[in-house]
Amino acid sequence: MTVIKNLCIYCGSSTGNDPSFAAAAERLGALMAKNGVGLVYGGGRVGMMGVIADSVLRGGGRVRGIIPRHLQAKEVGHDKVTELIIVESMHERKNKMSELADAFAVLPGGLGTLDETFEIITWKQLRLHDKPILLIDVDGYWKPLEHLINSIVDRGFAHDDCTKLFTIVPGIDDVFPTLEAMPAPRFGAVPDRT
Secondary structure (H helix, E strand, O other): OOOEEEEEOOOOOOOOHHHHHHHHHHHHHHHHOOOEEEEEOEEEEEHHHHHHHHHHHOOOOEEEEEEEHHHHOOOOEEEOOOOOEEEOOHHHHHHHHHHHHHEEEEEEOOOHHHHHHHHHHHHHHHOOOOOOEEEEHHOOOOOOHHHHHHHHHOOOOOOOOHHHOOOOOOHHHHHHHHHHHHHOOOOOOOOOOO
């Protein structure tokens, strides 16, 4: 069984064009606070990032944001979080987020969210960590990615077992039951790669 004290959430810096995306972030934040699970995220106050951080805070939960200095300078950092860690680069941000998290969950987002998702999955494939990774398929958002990965396997660019590096769950209410049912990681945190 995986014990989750801090969950890293990757998600968009906008809320997209479907209200269900922001509603999902709001619900997940409330569940995290209720379950005493801290949020580790990209430190933004805008978009899905802002929605989930505000939701965790409203529920009395802990929020750690990690933001690069250049984004903080553009005033997109969330100044009400429990702890805002300012780093020098996007690489340092991703490393710190992975270091602080016991597991990862991905909500809808854009290119930055895809970048973070692929990197953490690749790190797991390279055995740099063994933490759970969930993609939350809000309104079928991750179905195209699932099809792409299956195509990559079908065309011989990845082994079948790469689909076991992450789990796609249908909705927010599936996140904690799925995480609780997963085995504890066999080895620890991602080593420092900054």
